[in-house]
Amino acid sequence: MKPYRNPTASAASTPLLLLCFFALYLLTTISPALLTTTSPSPYHSLFLSLSSNSSSSSHLRRLTRLPHISSSEANSLAASYVLSSFPFPSHSTSYSVLLSFPLHRSLSLLSPSSPPVHFSLTQIPSPSDPSSSVASLAVPTFHAYAHSGVVAAPLTYAYYGRVEDFDTLQSLGINVTGTVVLARYGMIFRGDIVKNAQDAGAAAVLVYSDYEDYAKGDTFPAGQWLPETGVQVGSTLRAQGDPTTPDWSCRAGEEECERVDKEEIVRKGFMPGVPSLPISGKDGEELHKAMGGQVAPDNWQGREGTPVYHLGPGPGVVNLTYMGNETLRTIQNVFAVIEGKEEPDRYVLLGNHRDAWTFGAVDPNSGTAALLELAERLSKLQKKGWRPRRTIILCNWDAEEYGLIGSTEWVEENREILTSRAVAYLNVDSAVHGPGFQASATPQLDSLLIEASKMVKDPDNPSQTIYDSWISSSDSGSVGRLGGAGSDHAAFVQHIGVPSVDMSFGHGFPVYHSIFDDYLWMEKFGDPMFQRHVAAASIWGLVALRLADDEILPFDYISYASELKRGAKTIEEEAAGNSVRFSPLYKSIEEFRTAATKINDDKKALERKLWGVALSKDQSKLRELNDRLMMAERAFIDGQGLSGREWHKHLVYGTSKTDDYGSKSYPGINDAIGDAKKSNSSDAWRSVQHEIYRAARAVKQASSVLNGGLT
Numbered sequence: 001m002k003p004y005r006n007p008t009a010s011a012a013s014t015p016l017l018l019l020c021f022f023a024l025y026l027l028t029t030i031s032p033a034l035l036t037t038t039s040p041s042p043y044h045s046l047f048l049s050l051s052s053n054s055s056s057s058s059h060l061r062r063l064t065r066l067p068h069i070s071s072s073e074a075n076s077l078a079a080s081y082v083l084s085s086f087p088f089p090s091h092s093t094s095y096s097v098l099l100s101f102p103l104h105r106s107l108s109l110l111s112p113s114s115p116p117v118h119f120s121l122t123q124i125p126s127p128s129d130p131s132s133s134v135a136s137l138a139v140p141t142f143h144a145y146a147h148s149g150v151v152a153a154p155l156t157y158a159y160y161g162r163v164e165d166f167d168t169l170q171s172l173g174i175n176v177t178g179t180v181v182l183a184r185y186g187m188i189f190r191g192d193i194v195k196n197a198q199d200a201g202a203a204a205v206l207v208y209s210d211y212e213d214y215a216k217g218d219t220f221p222a223g224q225w226l227p228e229t230g231v232q233v234g235s236t237l238r239a240q241g242d243p244t245t246p247d248w249s250c251r252a253g254e255e256e257c258e259r260v261d262k263e264e265i266v267r268k269g270f271m272p273g274v275p276s277l278p279i280s281g282k283d284g285e286e287l288h289k290a291m292g293g294q295v296a297p298d299n300w301q302g303r304e305g306t307p308v309y310h311l312g313p314g315p316g317v318v319n320l321t322y323m324g325n326e327t328l329r330t331i332q333n334v335f336a337v338i339e340g341k342e343e344p345d346r347y348v349l350l351g352n353h354r355d356a357w358t359f360g361a362v363d364p365n366s367g368t369a370a371l372l373e374l375a376e377r378l379s380k381l382q383k384k385g386w387r388p389r390r391t392i393i394l395c396n397w398d399a400e401e402y403g404l405i406g407s408t409e410w411v412e413e414n415r416e417i418l419t420s421r422a423v424a425y426l427n428v429d430s431a432v433h434g435p436g437f438q439a440s441a442t443p444q445l446d447s448l449l450i451e452a453s454k455m456v457k458d459p460d461n462p463s464q465t466i467y468d469s470w471i472s473s474s475d476s477g478s479v480g481r482l483g484g485a486g487s488d489h490a491a492f493v494q495h496i497g498v499p500s501v502d503m504s505f506g507h508g509f510p511v512y513h514s515i516f517d518d519y520l521w522m523e524k525f526g527d528p529m530f531q532r533h534v535a536a537a538s539i540w541g542l543v544a545l546r547l548a549d550d551e552i553l554p555f556d557y558i559s560y561a562s563e564l565k566r567g568a569k570t571i572e573e574e575a576a577g578n579s580v581r582f583s584p585l586y587k588s589i590e591e592f593r594t595a596a597t598k599i600n601d602d603k604k605a606l607e608r609k610l611w612g613v614a615l616s617k618d619q620s621k622l623r624e625l626n627d628r629l630m631m632a633e634r635a636f637i638d639g640q641g642l643s644g645r646e647w648h649k650h651l652v653y654g655t656s657k658t659d660d661y662g663s664k665s666y667p668g669i670n671d672a673i674g675d676a677k678k679s680n681s682s683d684a685w686r687s688v689q690h691e692i693y694r695a696a697r698a699v700k701q702a703s704s705v706l707n708g709g710l711t
């Protein structure tokens with residue numbers, strides 16, 4: 001469900017810092033020994049040379065013939081296609097989960113001076129687009145898990161629906177209680193827009209795609225931008241995984257399953273308590289015209305030529321009806337396994353989801369096409385004699401769009417085995433939405449990502465590598481962090497602490513989650529030569545091959561130490577002026593840095609030893625070192641989880657409480673500071689101090705894992 005965001009919402013960048021750490025990494029690790037123990041295997045360069053853009057394009061064409069929402073017949077055909085295309089032993093695992101479908105929707109505008117306007121709530125594809133003939137098979141535009149109800153009330157306008165936007169309305173004296181809030185897409189997770197509106201007292205919510213954000217040029221099929229009837233469908237679930245099985249999973253056909261009931265899910269705020277609908281730019285404009293009251297602030301206005309936006313309430317009154325069906329359905333994850341030769345019980349996992357709101361050419365099947373093409377290359381390596389040292393597992397998830405459900409149920413079901421055996425999880429959701437590589441990772445993988453980016457040519461400028469264009473482009477030249485829950489890495493990182501990566505080409509795409517995300521859009525705008533697909537598979541595969549084949553795991557915790565410190569500084573600023581002390585956290589971060597340096601020294605020492613010695617004798621030492629490298633991330637997991645949202649157990653990276661897409665460092669401290677600022681009680685600030693100590697203890701645990709000795 002990779003969100004489309006406005007360019008202004010891009011994450012902070014630290015290209016310089018990263019460069020420094022990488023330089024340091026090279027200085028500290030290059031030795032003759034390195035050449036024999038961790039140098040790229042000849043199979044790795046062979047992997048790069050075996051790429052095929054015609055294979056990705058034909059997989060994508062097959063996967064995007066029909067709209068294939070989770071649990072539909074079309075999505076099970078897609079599952080069979082993936083199963084039979086994997087050139088390795090493959091299987092599928094099915095779960096019974098709560099999905100949501102629209103039964104009835106209607107929207108009309110009742111203005112005092114003119115007859116009612118009924119909105120069709122239908123996207124209209126161009127007849128010249130081959131997909132248009134089957135577009136009516138897509139699910140009607142809706143918000144999954146929206147509350148069912150009928151509301152007739154005046155409109156208010158709330159910009160991007162963030163907490164600060166409702167604060168602005170309040171400061172301007174606008175009371176949204178009992179009104180229908182009209183908000184724009186583009187800054188935060190839609191489930192949080194609805195939640196924020198509900199908390200402010202709204203009776204219902206309409207979320208539209210403003211031309212200013214989604215139609216900056218010619219619209220599809222003439223250009224890449226969202227047509228005026230385009231609607232962003234999506235989930236409003238504010239939880240990861242099936243909300244009826246919050247910490248566990250229920251396999252399809254299993255009779256005895258504990259389930260939480262719907263009322264409790266709504267009461268906890270995981271499902272909305274007021275109705276909502278997503279609507280088009282055109283319908284949003286109509287509604288703006290019906291509103292009066294104060295003129296909205298300058299930055300809340302639309303693009304040149306659109307009517308002036310007012311805040312309301314009214315006089316326009318809308319009548320909104322939504323009736324949904326929340327129902328248990330069967331979903332299907334598909335896996336292929338390439339068993340490791342030396343360490344079959346160590347897993348390198350690659351994952352992408354398959355289910356799509358519509359055709360899913362970008363989201364997610366560009367990633368599925370890349371995964372299948374990558375698998376074909378691995379199969380060719382295998383025919384030439386390659387066997388990975390560790391086991392590689394290719395995962396194709398279902399029901400990601402509903403709330404990361406397929407991946408989360410699987411992680412919950414396999415929690416203890418994954419905790420003891422998973423080396424890393426490499427996620428690719430939408431592999432390609434345009435030019436420009438971007439990646440996020442847990443920091444011990446930064447240097448490996450950068451190394452891999454130096455091995456692959458930039459598909460948009462073959463005279464240089466991806467590294468050259470990635471690191472040199474100022475607003476994107478950095479590795480982002482994985483605190484956000486925008487895709488299937490969330491359960492791996494935030495629930496069980498597996499080192500992870502998430503990557504793609506492109507920086508958002510305007511037809512996101514609309515009927516226009518189809519093969520023609522990809523062919524014309526996303527990736528006309530399918531060379532970006534190939535490059536995505538190359539980096540993804542190369543990172544996987546290093547993790548699967550290197551004798552010593554290519555993790556570097558020095559970069560982690562610096563990121564821990566950077567995050568601590570940011571969060572300390574949030575608490576500035578209050579009497580909480582961050583020194584316990586800083587102290588444990590310094591110990592962590594020492595431990596990271598020590599394990600790098602241990603790596604070098606072992607490498608030197610391995611250089612001359614028969615490897616078999618040192619397998620147990622190697623295993624011991626690798627286990628320390630693999631398990632350090634797990635130490636950031638706290639059994640109790642974040643207070644009030646216990647599923648989130650990672651104390652260093654997590655979502656923002658008010659934006660599920662937002663990534664925060666030290667989410668527990670962050671939550672506590674937010675509460676303390678609101679109440680400003682000494683008890684609340686004591687909780688902040690408690691959270692600082694708790695994070696400090698987690699960092700300390702990670703240092704002892706890296707050090708590998710008992711006290």
Ligand SMILES: *[C@@H]1O[C@H](CO)[C@@H](O)[C@H](O)[C@H]1NC(C)=O
Pocket residue numbers: 175176177178
């Ligand atoms: C907003 O309106 C509601 C109902 O109309 C009322 O109960 C509430 O007190 C109002 N809030 C403010 C801050 O005026």
Ligand SMILES: *[C@@H]1O[C@H](CO)[C@@H](O)[C@H](O)[C@H]1NC(C)=O
Pocket residue numbers: 106150152319320321
């Ligand atoms: C709102 O729409 C519903 C469904 O179309 C209809 O039953 C109801 O009478 C309408 N209410 C008003 C106030 O127009």
Ligand SMILES: *[C@@H]1O[C@H](CO)[C@@H](O)[C@H](O)[C@H]1NC(C)=O
Pocket residue numbers: 103325326327328329
């Ligand atoms: C809800 O969906 C289920 C199938 O998943 C179906 O059996 C049931 O009839 C639907 N309910 C309504 C009211 O349409």
Ligand SMILES: *[C@@H]1O[C@H](CO)[C@@H](O)[C@H](O)[C@H]1NC(C)=O
Pocket residue numbers: 053054057528529530531
């Ligand atoms: C593959 O790439 C070549 C060279 O860049 C290009 O000519 C060809 O059209 C591409 N194939 C597809 C299916 O896009």
